[in-house]
Amino acid sequence: MAVTPMMEQYLKIKEKYKDAILFFRLGDFYEMFYEDAEIAAKELEIALTGRDAGTEERAPMAGVPYHAADFYIDKLIKKGYKVAICEQLEDPAKAKGLVKRDVVRIYTPGTIINPESMDEKTNNYLVSVFKGRDNYGICAVDVTTGDLYATELKNCKDIKRVYDEITKYAPSEIIANEDFLKNNKYIKIFKNNNCAVNIYEKQLDYEEKIKLIETQFNKKSEELGIKDKPYMANSLAALFSYLQELQKTALKHINKLLIYEDNSYMGLDSNAIKNLEILESNRNKSKKGSLLGVLDKTVTPMGGRLLKKWLEEPLLNKEHIDARLEAVEELFNDYKNRQDLKQFLNKIYDLERLASKIVYQSINPKDFISIKLSLQNLPYIKEILEKFNSRLLKEICEKFDTLQDIYELIDKSIKDDPSTQLKEGNIIKDGYNETVDKLRKASTEGKNWIANLEAEEREKTGIKNLRIGYNKVFGYYIEVTKSNIPQVPERYIRKQTLANAERYVTPELKEIEETILGAEEKLIELEYQLFNEIREKVELQIVRIQNTAKYIATIDVLISFAEVAETNRYIKPIVDYSDRIVIKEGRHPVIETISDESYVANDIDIGPENPIMIITGPNMAGKSTYMRQVALIVLMAQIGSFVPASYTKIGIVDKIFTRVGASDDIFAGQSTFMVEMSEVANILKSATSKSLIILDEVGRGTSTYDGMSIAHAVIEYIHEKIKAKTLFATHYHELTKLEGKMRGVRNYNVSVEEREDDIIFLRKIVPGGADKSYGIQVSKLAGLPYSIVERAKEILNSLESDKVIKSELENASQQLAFTQIDIFSTAKDSLIDDIANCDVDNMTPIQALNYLYELKEKAISLRSGVL
Numbered sequence: 001m002a003v004t005p006m007m008e009q010y011l012k013i014k015e016k017y018k019d020a021i022l023f024f025r026l027g028d029f030y031e032m033f034y035e036d037a038e039i040a041a042k043e044l045e046i047a048l049t050g051r052d053a054g055t056e057e058r059a060p061m062a063g064v065p066y067h068a069a070d071f072y073i074d075k076l077i078k079k080g081y082k083v084a085i086c087e088q089l090e091d092p093a094k095a096k097g098l099v100k101r102d103v104v105r106i107y108t109p110g111t112i113i114n115p116e117s118m119d120e121k122t123n124n125y126l127v128s129v130f131k132g133r134d135n136y137g138i139c140a141v142d143v144t145t146g147d148l149y150a151t152e153l154k155n156c157k158d159i160k161r162v163y164d165e166i167t168k169y170a171p172s173e174i175i176a177n178e179d180f181l182k183n184n185k186y187i188k189i190f191k192n193n194n195c196a197v198n199i200y201e202k203q204l205d206y207e208e209k210i211k212l213i214e215t216q217f218n219k220k221s222e223e224l225g226i227k228d229k230p231y232m233a234n235s236l237a238a239l240f241s242y243l244q245e246l247q248k249t250a251l252k253h254i255n256k257l258l259i260y261e262d263n264s265y266m267g268l269d270s271n272a273i274k275n276l277e278i279l280e281s282n283r284n285k286s287k288k289g290s291l292l293g294v295l296d297k298t299v300t301p302m303g304g305r306l307l308k309k310w311l312e313e314p315l316l317n318k319e320h321i322d323a324r325l326e327a328v329e330e331l332f333n334d335y336k337n338r339q340d341l342k343q344f345l346n347k348i349y350d351l352e353r354l355a356s357k358i359v360y361q362s363i364n365p366k367d368f369i370s371i372k373l374s375l376q377n378l379p380y381i382k383e384i385l386e387k388f389n390s391r392l393l394k395e396i397c398e399k400f401d402t403l404q405d406i407y408e409l410i411d412k413s414i415k416d417d418p419s420t421q422l423k424e425g426n427i428i429k430d431g432y433n434e435t436v437d438k439l440r441k442a443s444t445e446g447k448n449w450i451a452n453l454e455a456e457e458r459e460k461t462g463i464k465n466l467r468i469g470y471n472k473v474f475g476y477y478i479e480v481t482k483s484n485i486p487q488v489p490e491r492y493i494r495k496q497t498l499a500n501a502e503r504y505v506t507p508e509l510k511e512i513e514e515t516i517l518g519a520e521e522k523l524i525e526l527e528y529q530l531f532n533e534i535r536e537k538v539e540l541q542i543v544r545i546q547n548t549a550k551y552i553a554t555i556d557v558l559i560s561f562a563e564v565a566e567t568n569r570y571i572k573p574i575v576d577y578s579d580r581i582v583i584k585e586g587r588h589p590v591i592e593t594i595s596d597e598s599y600v601a602n603d604i605d606i607g608p609e610n611p612i613m614i615i616t617g618p619n620m621a622g623k624s625t626y627m628r629q630v631a632l633i634v635l636m637a638q639i640g641s642f643v644p645a646s647y648t649k650i651g652i653v654d655k656i657f658t659r660v661g662a663s664d665d666i667f668a669g670q671s672t673f674m675v676e677m678s679e680v681a682n683i684l685k686s687a688t689s690k691s692l693i694i695l696d697e698v699g700r701g702t703s704t705y706d707g708m709s710i711a712h713a714v715i716e717y718i719h720e721k722i723k724a725k726t727l728f729a730t731h732y733h734e735l736t737k738l739e740g741k742m743r744g745v746r747n748y749n750v751s752v753e754e755r756e757d758d759i760i761f762l763r764k765i766v767p768g769g770a771d772k773s774y775g776i777q778v779s780k781l782a783g784l785p786y787s788i789v790e791r792a793k794e795i796l797n798s799l800e801s802d803k804v805i806k807s808e809l810e811n812a813s814q815q816l817a818f819t820q821i822d823i824f825s826t827a828k829d830s831l832i833d834d835i836a837n838c839d840v841d842n843m844t845p846i847q848a849l850n851y852l853y854e855l856k857e858k859a860i861s862l863r864s865g866v867l
């Protein structure tokens with residue numbers, strides 16, 4: 001049996017889009033067939049039916065209504081499918097034979113353009129990566145806003161670095177050349193985070209690739225800054241050809257290429273962003289409980305997105321930081337104008353995403369009203385901006401384009417309450433176009449004619465409930481109920497019989513109908529055409545709209561900083577190029593807002609002569625909080641925000657590193673200790689004297705001695721080679737001995753007060769090392785059942801007199817002395833004497849451990865001939 005012509009058409013198109021679910025437009029529905037239908041029925045929870053395909057078996061079919069398609073497309077995309085939209089390319093009513101159809105757009109996670117389904121304060125990035133040996137080109141685009149960023153990583157042997165760069169964008173889709181995907185353990189992490197990762201390579205000559213990019217921006221490669229950046233150019237070319245294939249439209253809103261270098265911003269790797277809980281809290285993966293959660297008081301989606309970007313890209317240039325800080329200060333001090341500005345910002349819609357909808361031709365008349373209502377506020381915003389004097393606000397004010405010509409165009413052309421559908425009319429305002437006015441008159445007058453005719457016919461026939469109605473099949477008709485049929489005059493022509501009524505037409509009614517319907521049809525067509533013309537006119541101004549949108553975003557973030565500073569009692573930090581970090585009465589910006597206990601402020605003062613702080617103290621005392629608070633205050637200062645402290649002077653930091661707890665690599669299948677060590681290695685490789693390093697219990701992942709030795713060696717390396725400012729929290733109290741031995745090392749502890757069996761956390765950082773661990777007391781505080789705490793104490797006591805442990809320690813120390821260390825016999829004798837004279841039996845395990853540690857050091861010194 002031959003398949004039906006429509007099915008043949010379907011199969012032909014489907015053949016070209018095998019990897020996508022094909023939405024095949026049939027009238028008011030998108031239908032899916034065969035396997036696509038089965039997937040859609042399951043994933044979208046819609047009915048699976050069948051359709052005669054001309055074959056022996058009916059073709060499985062599932063469909064969604066055209067008007068609700070966005071919802072279903074989103075659902076499939078979120079589940080990782082690609083969706084191809086096949087439209088009718090001609091009016092079915094006018095088509096001769098089979099309606100022409102073809103795919104007009106393909107949606108993937110990184111290319112959906114329906115902003116309603118996204119969090120408005122989050123960008124949706126598609127990242128393109130090109131790898132050539134150890135060089136990488138990376139670019140990221142948000143097609144809903146037109147934002148495009150690109151960078152190149154040269155001689156990059158560390159794939160984690162590339163992972164960090166991509167992770168910054170939290171992409172929903174990555175395309176890359178095959179090389180990049182080969183043996184790349186991080187791909188799994190992206191996929192686990194619901195990011196689609198696929199190979200995409202366009203077989204073009206390099207010259208053709210450059211041409212493709214130049215055409216997109218209408219600029220030469222020198223001007224674009226990609227001339228000597230072949231890897232970046234490759235990634236950009238792949239991106240644009242991919243988008244063109246998918247979207248089949250010119251991408252006019254992607255008109256700016258923002259190139260940045262490795263050192264354009266403070267280096268913040270994915271670990272730091274995660275450990276410092278900058279964008280989301282680690283506990284519940286939400287904005288609440290993160291720095292972003294505290295700082296975000298933005299009122300526009302554009303501001304919300306920009307704030308995220310600023311948080312990930314703290315500045316390095318004092319002048320730029322100061323410009324932001326001065327603006328925040330001015331807004332902070334001027335409550336009245338700040339509130340006025342905020343009130344106007346509050347009325348502004350997402351201009352960036354609306355501008356993109358113009359390009360994609362998915363904008364509807366109501367969206368235009370949103371644009372108009374937004375633009376209406378811009379002159380007031382500019383007026384208020386004129387009252388400010390700080391550099392940044394002045395500059396924004398000067399460049400601020402109020403877009404009033406666009407406002408006027410929309411105002412005079414689009415109705416205030418238009419329909420959302422383009423093909424329903426009711427779009428164009430009266431007075432904008434003469435023909436529209438005329439047609440509209442004809443159609444409204446036509447309606448009066450109908451009303452008059454109805455009254456006339458009632459009069460003539462004496463049928464009181466005679467009524468003129470309309471439906472799509474018969475057009476206008478006269479309806480008479482069954483009981484009145486005997487009164488129907490002969491000139492009525494019967495058209496339809498209903499249960500209780502009959503429907504008729506008359507020649508006169510048909511004449512009026514023709515005039516009305518002709519006018520309405522023409523009106524709808526003309527309104528549609530005019531709407532497209534207006535859209536095209538606004539599209540020409542898209543860059544201006546985008547620029548204004550960015551200024552609005554900037555003002556919004558600066559106001560947000562000022563508001564938070566006021567609510568949370570922040571102060572303006574001083575930034576300079578000194579190498580010191582001085583913070584007085586600093587607080588953790590997040591913990592201070594969510595903690596039940598009142599927050600205890602702490603100081604820090606580290607610089608070239610004392611760059612390393614070793615911080616000891618019991619569990620729960622507040623070591624991690626303190627270290628994170630220092631990093632967060634530095635970061636806040638460098639994004640231009642005020643900070644939670646009473647005084648702050650920050651010597652600009654080039655990178656912040658953190659080594660705390662678990663990281664993404666654990667998910668890539670490495671052991672805790674492996675991850676810990678490779679992270680430490682990475683920090684030691686990348687940090688400079690201008691960096692800030694936070695190390696929380698490094699060495700914990702292995703046995704005590706190994707761990708302690710590693711911690712010791714790491715501190716030594718940082719002290720001698722890197723000289724970075726380092727905060728090192730540890731439970732190894734032995735490390736506090738380094739204070740006397742290395743000049744730049746200082747001991748601090750988070751103080752506690754011991755009361756009988758309990759401890760009280762004072763949360764104050766004080767000089768000196770802690771001398772006890774209080775592990776059991778802390779577990780009691782943490783709610784460990786009483787019986788277990790008591791049992792733990794018993795065990796501790798028994799351990800303290802446990803001979804087995806002591807003799808093991810003794811054995812170990814003897815082994816150390818005899819077998820491992822090659823030393824002169826006299827020296828060896830002195831060690832043996834030491835061990836022999838030592839009263840191990842009367843030591844606690846801790847003392848014994850300390851003793852062993854001393855022995856080890858002594859043995860090492862002996863070997864190097866120091867003694």
Ligand SMILES: Nc1ncnc2c1ncn2[C@@H]1O[C@H](COP(=O)(O)OP(=O)(O)OP(=O)(O)O)[C@@H](O)[C@H]1O
Pocket residue numbers: 591595597598599600601617618619620621622623624625626763
């Ligand atoms: N300065 C402070 N003021 C008030 N509360 C604090 C302060 N510092 C820490 N806290 C509270 O103490 C809790 C524990 O702090 P933190 O996790 O920093 O301890 P820690 O010493 O790092 O513990 P561990 O060694 O077990 O990791 C925090 O969650 C917070 O609620």
